[in-house]
Amino acid sequence: MCGIVGYIGHSEAAPILLDSLSRLEYRGYDSAGIAVYAQETGLAVFKAKGRLKVLSDLVDGGKAVHGTVGVGHTRWATHGAPSDVNSHPHVSADGRFAVVHNGIIENYVEIREFLAEHGVQFVSQTDTEVVAHLLEYYYEDDMLQAVTKVLHRVNGAYAFGIVSTDHPDQLIAVRKDSPLVLGYGKDFNLLASDVTAVIKYTREVSYLEDGEIAVLSPDGVTVYDSLLRTVQKPRHTVDWEVSAAEKGGYEHFMAKEIMEQPKAFRDTVFPRITDGRVVLDNITLDRDDVRDMDKIYIIACGSSYHVGVVAKYLLEKLLRKPVEVALASEFRYSDPIVTPRTLALVISQSGETIDTLAAMREAKRLGARILAIVNVVGSTIAREADDVIYTWAGPEIAVATTKAYSTQLAVIDLIALYLADLLGTIDKAEYDAIVAELLLVPEKMEQILAARETIQYYASIYFNHASVFFIGRNVDYAAGLEGSLKLKEISYIHSEAYAAGELKHGTISLIEDGTLVIALASQAGVLFEKTMSNVVEVKSRGADVLGITSAALERGMCKTVDSVLTVPDTHPFLQPSLNVLPLQLFAYYVSLQRGCDIDKPRNLAKSVTVE
Numbered sequence: 001m002c003g004i005v006g007y008i009g010h011s012e013a014a015p016i017l018l019d020s021l022s023r024l025e026y027r028g029y030d031s032a033g034i035a036v037y038a039q040e041t042g043l044a045v046f047k048a049k050g051r052l053k054v055l056s057d058l059v060d061g062g063k064a065v066h067g068t069v070g071v072g073h074t075r076w077a078t079h080g081a082p083s084d085v086n087s088h089p090h091v092s093a094d095g096r097f098a099v100v101h102n103g104i105i106e107n108y109v110e111i112r113e114f115l116a117e118h119g120v121q122f123v124s125q126t127d128t129e130v131v132a133h134l135l136e137y138y139y140e141d142d143m144l145q146a147v148t149k150v151l152h153r154v155n156g157a158y159a160f161g162i163v164s165t166d167h168p169d170q171l172i173a174v175r176k177d178s179p180l181v182l183g184y185g186k187d188f189n190l191l192a193s194d195v196t197a198v199i200k201y202t203r204e205v206s207y208l209e210d211g212e213i214a215v216l217s218p219d220g221v222t223v224y225d226s227l228l229r230t231v232q233k234p235r236h237t238v239d240w241e242v243s244a245a246e247k248g249g250y251e252h253f254m255a256k257e258i259m260e261q262p263k264a265f266r267d268t269v270f271p272r273i274t275d276g277r278v279v280l281d282n283i284t285l286d287r288d289d290v291r292d293m294d295k296i297y298i299i300a301c302g303s304s305y306h307v308g309v310v311a312k313y314l315l316e317k318l319l320r321k322p323v324e325v326a327l328a329s330e331f332r333y334s335d336p337i338v339t340p341r342t343l344a345l346v347i348s349q350s351g352e353t354i355d356t357l358a359a360m361r362e363a364k365r366l367g368a369r370i371l372a373i374v375n376v377v378g379s380t381i382a383r384e385a386d387d388v389i390y391t392w393a394g395p396e397i398a399v400a401t402t403k404a405y406s407t408q409l410a411v412i413d414l415i416a417l418y419l420a421d422l423l424g425t426i427d428k429a430e431y432d433a434i435v436a437e438l439l440l441v442p443e444k445m446e447q448i449l450a451a452r453e454t455i456q457y458y459a460s461i462y463f464n465h466a467s468v469f470f471i472g473r474n475v476d477y478a479a480g481l482e483g484s485l486k487l488k489e490i491s492y493i494h495s496e497a498y499a500a501g502e503l504k505h506g507t508i509s510l511i512e513d514g515t516l517v518i519a520l521a522s523q524a525g526v527l528f529e530k531t532m533s534n535v536v537e538v539k540s541r542g543a544d545v546l547g548i549t550s551a552a553l554e555r556g557m558c559k560t561v562d563s564v565l566t567v568p569d570t571h572p573f574l575q576p577s578l579n580v581l582p583l584q585l586f587a588y589y590v591s592l593q594r595g596c597d598i599d600k601p602r603n604l605a606k607s608v609t610v611e
């Protein structure tokens, strides 16, 4: 949801801003812009609708713009359509301030009216433009004072980067509820929405907290709290390589990230298993806390929510405690029943999704204990949770999540075992069996990925279907939800996931000759039999059925469906970790066949920092 960057130093700023923005394009790609200041040329602002490349071509990769301080932006449009004029940076009427913004100014209408009464003429439809004009309105001579007054005036979520022609030796960074990272270099400093934008230049970073204001100069960074007292920021060293955020020979980030899943799963799980036991050292939840818990609330959005749906089946089965899975965007406004005996399990790849963050804060306010599962180290959710378990997936760049989803599932497996062990609700034989199978998951993932050509073949048969249904029961249904989301978000094919037994209560009327149904049936016993009955129901209405099953059940499935994709057997709880791989690959190859922009699907952004 928009990416912002800023540079101040002694080198030409524009090429650095453009390069940094290229690593943030996953956050939005409706338009891009930069503002760079040089004494000789003043404030030069370039903006262009469309991908960053349009802007980059306009300024010859930055060579056409001179100056050593500037800000840049890549936009996911909220207020005002994607257009040159609505692109950031926005500039005050006197040309003194240029602002880039990630987030939403909720009271911008009222501020716009106020400024209009004071003679301001607006050029864009954005909420952000009010900030540039407010800076001009409040500015007397001191940037910090003007920024503070603006912050008192605006409501909403924001990360701002601000340059001023009066103070070209200062670059200002501020945040509330939107991420902002400071990067410390030798003779230069940077600001950005995400670490990926700065690590090519420096590995020394710190994370701005809500309400803090950073003043960057070429030689240093001073951070103030909201009362303008200086704050000592802890610095962190980023320990992953730039190459982790590059395609490494793959045509798309999504393909690379799908293939990285065995490694990501290993990195997430193996260090947390010692002598056959799950060890979550940095978790402060103890046996008494867990015994006291009378409910688990899982809070997440999108694919992370789908992980929550799998988790509900596992946790209820192993812990015998009620588990509710809530869409974060609904949680806050549903008067949730949360008490100090509630454990809120918050799942987020980015750790910045505003719906999830807001829901987490609400759960905390109501007294819940927060355990977060997060991929981005140092993100807001990670920092505000009582406990955090990181998914060691590495940077995920493709908008459609794959390896983050898989590692979130892995962490759910670990948590389920850990809590069941603390509660004494799992017997040793079952515990050992699950742990043993958990350690084999990466190998089995590799087998599925090695056979990806078969999936590509099926994609080449089915890529032209207008509508696809995913069906399954229990954790197969949960994996189907994710398979369906993957397909629709990157291929634009309409698809829906249904609990197999639910289809006949209405939706089956959509099944007709040639409708593609992807049926997941990987759980032996009654679940398999019941799902196969549902498969027969759709087959008799003309559906083309692609089955996904485990090796032990392959023969049973082959009899009924048109085509089968088989994954290795594992413990039933872990089956979603394997089943989701063919679904991701299917979505990927279908989109490839349809010529879609796989890494940057239309209308989407990776980090959703607006409600």
Ligand code: F6R
Residues within 6 Å of the ligand: 301, 302, 303, 304, 305, 347, 348, 349, 350, 351, 352, 353, 356, 399, 400, 401, 485, 486, 489, 606, 607, 608
């Ligand atoms: C879909 C996808 C989204 C995210 C959702 C939550 O492929 O990636 O549905 O899962 O926006 O994002 P996080 O996990 O960052 O909170």
